[in-house]
Amino acid sequence: MSKLSKQTLEYLAELARLELKEKKEEKLIKNLQEILAYFEELKEADTENVEPLAGGTVEKNIFRNDDETFVGRRTSPVFLRGQFPEEENGYLKIPPVFE
Amino acid sequence: MTDSKLRNTCESTNMDFLNNLTIKKFHEGLASKQFSAFEITKAFFDYIKKNDSQINAYLRLTKDLALSQANKIDVELAEGKDLKILAGAPLAIKDNILIEGEPATAASKILENYRASYDATVIKKLKEAGAIFLGKTNMDEFAMGSSTENSAFKITRNPIDLERVPGGSSGGSAAAVSADMALAALGSDTGGSIRQPAGFCGVIGLKPTYGAISRYGLIAMASSLDQVGPITKTVEDAAILFKEISGRDELDATSVNFQYNDDELLNPKLENIRKLRIGIPKEYFIEGLDKNVSEAIEETIKLLKSLKIEFKEISLPHTKYALSCYYIIMPAEVSANLARFDGIRYSRATSEKRKATTLKEIYFKTRGEGFGEEVKRRIILGTFVLSAGYYDAYYSKAQKVRKLIKEDFDRAFKEVDVILTPVSPTSAFKIGEKTDDPLQMYLSDIFTIPVNLAGLPAISIPTTNNQRLTTKDGRKLPVGFQLIGKPFREADVLGIGQYYEKLQAV
Numbered sequence: 001m002s003k004l005s006k007q008t009l010e011y012l013a014e015l016a017r018l019e020l021k022e023k024k025e026e027k028l029i030k031n032l033q034e035i036l037a038y039f040e041e042l043k044e045a046d047t048e049n050v051e052p053l054a055g056g057t058v059e060k061n062i063f064r065n066d067d068e069t070f071v072g073r074r075t076s077p078v079f080l081r082g083q084f085p086e087e088e089n090g091y092l093k094i095p096p097v098f099e
Numbered sequence: 100m101t102d103s104k105l106r107n108t109c110e111s112t113n114m115d116f117l118n119n120l121t122i123k124k125f126h127e128g129l130a131s132k133q134f135s136a137f138e139i140t141k142a143f144f145d146y147i148k149k150n151d152s153q154i155n156a157y158l159r160l161t162k163d164l165a166l167s168q169a170n171k172i173d174v175e176l177a178e179g180k181d182l183k184i185l186a187g188a189p190l191a192i193k194d195n196i197l198i199e200g201e202p203a204t205a206a207s208k209i210l211e212n213y214r215a216s217y218d219a220t221v222i223k224k225l226k227e228a229g230a231i232f233l234g235k236t237n238m239d240e241f242a243m244g245s246s247t248e249n250s251a252f253k254i255t256r257n258p259i260d261l262e263r264v265p266g267g268s269s270g271g272s273a274a275a276v277s278a279d280m281a282l283a284a285l286g287s288d289t290g291g292s293i294r295q296p297a298g299f300c301g302v303i304g305l306k307p308t309y310g311a312i313s314r315y316g317l318i319a320m321a322s323s324l325d326q327v328g329p330i331t332k333t334v335e336d337a338a339i340l341f342k343e344i345s346g347r348d349e350l351d352a353t354s355v356n357f358q359y360n361d362d363e364l365l366n367p368k369l370e371n372i373r374k375l376r377i378g379i380p381k382e383y384f385i386e387g388l389d390k391n392v393s394e395a396i397e398e399t400i401k402l403l404k405s406l407k408i409e410f411k412e413i414s415l416p417h418t419k420y421a422l423s424c425y426y427i428i429m430p431a432e433v434s435a436n437l438a439r440f441d442g443i444r445y446s447r448a449t450s451e452k453r454k455a456t457t458l459k460e461i462y463f464k465t466r467g468e469g470f471g472e473e474v475k476r477r478i479i480l481g482t483f484v485l486s487a488g489y490y491d492a493y494y495s496k497a498q499k500v501r502k503l504i505k506e507d508f509d510r511a512f513k514e515v516d517v518i519l520t521p522v523s524p525t526s527a528f529k530i531g532e533k534t535d536d537p538l539q540m541y542l543s544d545i546f547t548i549p550v551n552l553a554g555l556p557a558i559s560i561p562t563t564n565n566q567r568l569t570t571k572d573g574r575k576l577p578v579g580f581q582l583i584g585k586p587f588r589e590a591d592v593l594g595i596g597q598y599y600e601k602l603q604a605v
Contacts, residue, residue, distance in 0.1 A: 001438060003462055008483075008510075009454060009479065012479050012482045012483055012486070015482050015486070016434060016438075016466075016468070016478050016479060016482045017438075017459070017462040017463055017466055018467055018475055018478060018479070019464055019467025019468070024472070024486050025288055028475070028476060028479070029437070030539050031538075032476065032480060034537075034538050035541075038422075038423060039423045039426070039427065039493065041419070041423055042423050043504065045417065045420050045496075047499035047500060048495060050502050051499070052498030052499050052500055052501070052502060053499075053500060053501045053505055054323060055307055055309045055501070055554065056310065056324025056554060057321075057554040057586045057587075058353065062352050062353075064352075065233065071159055072217075072350060073217035073350075074217075075216040075217050077199075079214075080216055083213065083214065083216070083445075085442065085443060085446060085447035092442055092443070093456050094458060094461075095458045
């Protein structure tokens with residue numbers, strides 16, 4: 001397992017779409033390194049031939065029919081539009097996706 | 100009740116009156132017309148107004164909604180309609196659970212302007228049951244924390260000792276119930292967020308089996324771990340609320356169609372409780388466990404033995420890896436779940452928004468400004484453990500360890516029916532004590548985390564606490580014990596809890 005450098009942190013922040021404050025980076029790196037050091041204990045756990053567990057109690061797939069039956073709660077379009085950061089002609093307006 | 104009689108209730112004996120009120124007693128009082136739902140709801144608001152400025156349990160009150168709900172119940176009652184058990188019951192709701200039309204911020208700046216466009220399934224069920232919502236409670240931002248100090252808006256204080264934290268992340272809900280500012284509350288529990296604050300505030304907290312309750316409309320933190328559950332004054336109330344909100348929901352694919360036996364949940368029989376065997380896992384009685392906690396647990400065991408319940412020492416050998424395992428899996432899921440908060444959907448909150456001209460800039464600035472330190476820390480950590488080159492060493496390894504932890508419980512449950520442990524290694528700590536050291540903060544959930552990793556039901560109940568740590572004004576700091584059950588055996592932990600409560604009443 002490895003240490004976390006300033007370069008790695010900035011790369012991760014880029015992937016996670018997070019703007020970090022320069023002056024807080026040092027403390028964040030220190031915190032993360034301590035946490036990663038704590039994880040070292042997992043090395044000693046013998047997981048040879050152990051299947052990973054993703055969670056859940058009833059480990060089986062739950063299916064539904066692939067049809068148009070609407071099961072969600074209906075919401076007024078006016079209410080939803082009211083929460084758009086910017087709107088034009090009833091559409092959500094955002095800057096271009098491709099620059 | 101006449102106006103003047105109510106005024107007496109609300110002014111002179113208000114404190115005692117609301118203090119002693121449980122869901123059960125409220126229901127009886129309402130049914131026998133000792134008071135109206137409107138009067139009690141109003142009394143709660145008066146009481147909150149007087150007391151919450153010190154405690155800060157609520158982020159916002161939903162007074163208009165509550166009073167109109169209460170009125171509706173009173174009208175129905177006057178019309179002679181059947182009174183459901185939760186009809187008119189004033190509840191507090193954690194702010195990561197959606198109520199249609201109301202803000203739901205999850206105590207984050209990024210959701211400051213967001214209002215829920217639909218009811219969470221638990222809210223829909225409670226509305227149908229006639230329950231009343233007093234307001235939304237404070238929490239750690241996006242439920243990430245163990246003290247409610249990570250709220251972007253305010254710090255909630257422990258009602259038993261205002262210098263201490265109420266626990267977290269459902270600290271506002273636990274404090275509201277503990278301070279009699281709600282009859283009961285809903286919280287959510289990803290690694291202990293219902294049980295630990297319940298333990299710190301001296302109330303009951305139930306984290307149900309994974310899949311027992313729909314999470315539709317709960318703002319997701321870590322989807323393989325999150326559960327909604329009740330925080331109440333009595334175990335009986337927890338059983339009542341659990342029964343009302345559980346069940347399969349088409350809108351949450353992880354919810355399970357399990358038929359609970361209502362009578363077993365609500366009216367457990369002593370002869371059945373006596374047949375249960377309780378395991379004591381030696382790995383939970385470790386160095387770092389406060390003496391006052393271990394003593395309180397010993398007393399609890401003694402009391403339960405007086406019910407003629409059999410105890411057995413057991414071993415859960417992988418317990419020590421649970422914290423590391425959890426702090427890899429949870430942030431990984433957090434980093435994925437919180438990607439949706441991008442400044443476009445769920446409204447935009449930052450002051451920088453007008454300066455941002457490209458889509459990418461909106462993402463970076465909104466998330467950079469909108470998320471607090473702990474949330475950012477977990478997003479970065481989650482992104483790291485999932486990234487190429489580290490996935491196997493961290494995420495995949497943690498999932499395997501998770502399997503080992505679950506198998507520990509499976510093995511133990513062949514020998515015993517219920518497992519008893521402390522809820523936390525210490526009682527409530529001081530405000531500010533752990534804010535600079537995330538790892539120390541994480542360690543306060545060490546006894547509650549394994550339960551979420553294995554998807555089990557567990558309840559936190561105050562010990563009798565016959566005097567140990569006291570506050571400056573002589574109040575006792577609560578210590579909780581935890582009962583862990585087999586999957587979908589809430590009835591076992593609630594049943595033992597209800598008889599434990601009866602013992603205390605003697």
